[in-house]
Amino acid sequence: MDQRHDFPGYLACQSCDSMFDVSRLRDGDTASCSRCGGFLTRYVADQFVQVVAIAIAALVLLALGCSYPFMTLNLNGLESGMTLPQVALSLIAHRMPLLSISVAAFIIVIPAVVLILVIALAGAIALERHFDWLRPVGRLIFTLQSWSMVEVFFLGVLVSLVKISGIAMVEMGFAFWAYAVFSFLFLLAVTGLDRAQCWHQIEQLSQHE
Amino acid sequence: MSNGFNTASSRGLACCHLCLKLVRQDSHLCPRCGTAVHQRKANSLERTLALIVTASLLYIPANLLPIMITTSLGEVTESTIIGGVLLLVDMGSIAIALVIFFASVVIPLTKMAVIYYLCWSVKRGRLGTARQRTLLYRMVEFIGKWSMIDVFVVAILVALINWSGLLMVRPGPAALAFAGVVILSMIAAESFDPRLMWDLEPPAEQPNKKPVERPVVKFVVKPDVKPGQEFESE
Ligand SMILES: [Zn+2]
Numbered sequence: 001m002d003q004r005h006d007f008p009g010y011l012a013c014q015s016c017d018s019m020f021d022v023s024r025l026r027d028g029d030t031a032s033c034s035r036c037g038g039f040l041t042r043y044v045a046d047q048f049v050q051v052v053a054i055a056i057a058a059l060v061l062l063a064l065g066c067s068y069p070f071m072t073l074n075l076n077g078l079e080s081g082m083t084l085p086q087v088a089l090s091l092i093a094h095r096m097p098l099l100s101i102s103v104a105a106f107i108i109v110i111p112a113v114v115l116i117l118v119i120a121l122a123g124a125i126a127l128e129r130h131f132d133w134l135r136p137v138g139r140l141i142f143t144l145q146s147w148s149m150v151e152v153f154f155l156g157v158l159v160s161l162v163k164i165s166g167i168a169m170v171e172m173g174f175a176f177w178a179y180a181v182f183s184f185l186f187l188l189a190v191t192g193l194d195r196a197q198c199w200h201q202i203e204q205l206s207q208h209e
Numbered sequence: 210m211s212n213g214f215n216t217a218s219s220r221g222l223a224c225c226h227l228c229l230k231l232v233r234q235d236s237h238l239c240p241r242c243g244t245a246v247h248q249r250k251a252n253s254l255e256r257t258l259a260l261i262v263t264a265s266l267l268y269i270p271a272n273l274l275p276i277m278i279t280t281s282l283g284e285v286t287e288s289t290i291i292g293g294v295l296l297l298v299d300m301g302s303i304a305i306a307l308v309i310f311f312a313s314v315v316i317p318l319t320k321m322a323v324i325y326y327l328c329w330s331v332k333r334g335r336l337g338t339a340r341q342r343t344l345l346y347r348m349v350e351f352i353g354k355w356s357m358i359d360v361f362v363v364a365i366l367v368a369l370i371n372w373s374g375l376l377m378v379r380p381g382p383a384a385l386a387f388a389g390v391v392i393l394s395m396i397a398a399e400s401f402d403p404r405l406m407w408d409l410e411p412p413a414e415q416p417n418k419k420p421v422e423r424p425v426v427k428f429v430v431k432p433d434v435k436p437g438q439e440f441e442s443e
């Protein structure tokens with residue numbers, strides 16, 4: 001077994017508090033609680049390198065998704081288009097700043113921040129370098145990650161497509177496809193970063209300092 | 210709290226909710242990540258109930274007020290969540306109508322009912338096993354954010370349909386109220402501590418318990434083992 005990724009001894013189930021010995025997992029193993037079925041941890045030997053690569057690709061796609069037209073409408077020759085940031089920004093014009101901020105946070109800002117932090121953290125772990133900011137960055141990632149709604153927004157796009165198609169011609173722009181691939185990669189990156197292993201690595205790096 | 214079962218708390222340990230480190234029960238800050246450690250989420254029931262009651266109250270204006278206001282050639286139409294669903298049925302988009310109906314009505318109502326029930330189950334009687342109720346909790350935690358769909362649809366239509374004088378869509382106050390319902394009930398689910406249900410379980414179901422159990426390990430990528438095969442390693 002890869003020594004550097006040697007796993008911490010014990011974990012308690014988050015749902016029922018039972019304790020488990022997870023020290024002998026092998027590459028690709030997923031451990032779950034035998035009392036309630038809850039997920040404990042998943043061990044992948046080179047997960048941090050993979051996560052960095054996926055997160056960089058996702059971040060690039062999100063940037064592209066924000067800068068190109070997302071959808072274009074055509075109603076008897078009248079054209080109207082929108083970009084991704086406009087989904088949130090146009091709500092300000094209707095005096096709904098709170099809603100605008102929430103939408104921007106759920107579909108753009110939180111995912112972008114999480115990706116940047118994941119690249120920094122998983123990158124540092126992959127390179128076996130310790131920095132003082134690893135702990136606060138780790139805390140932010142695992143606090144923010146449940147607040148991204150990229151996949152929900154994507155379903156929302158599909159629903160609005162059907163709603164509009166009765167009124168006008170819709171054309172999907174380049175940003176639509178970029179965002180589609182981005183949402184998939186984002187979920188891969190976030191689920192690929194195993195909480196227990198990630199913190200075990202941070203602890204190890206700080207001790208070797 | 211300790212009932213002879215093989216739990217972290219029965220061994221005098223608490224689990225850090227952020228980094229999962231097991232620390233001594235009397236520690237205040239987690240030595241690994243620096244967050245405050247509680248043996249069980251702090252004031253879990255009170256916080257969960259307060260949030261879910263607020264969410265339930267907010268659900269009323271979210272349904273009564275218009276979520277979307279359409280101006281077509283000077284004619285103004287206000288539509289509520291249910292109105293939007295009925296309109297989709299009229300248009301013949303039954304599948305989409307069902308998606309919106311589920312996301313905006315079934316999921317939030319189910320979620321609120323389940324959270325009330327789980328809180329009650331910790332205080333009072335217990336229907337179903339703790340394992341079943343934990344599954345219910347996980348389901349509710351997972352489906353919560355999908356309720357946001359209708360808010361996103363409104364935001365997209367507002368950004369896209371914007372020919373003033375001809376055809377224009379504006380967001381209604383219910384969009385904000387409904388987003389509030391979703392966010393509050395997400396925080397409520399997060400505040401609930403499922404371990405409270407297990408703390409009430411009768412002691413040691415199995416005799417001959419080993420000091421520390423081995424988890425169920427699923428060998429996902431090992432080609433020599435059948436997928437999904439489960440066993441206690443060692
Ligand atoms: Zn469990």
Ligand SMILES: [Zn+2]
Binds near residue numbers: 226239
């Ligand atoms: Zn911690």
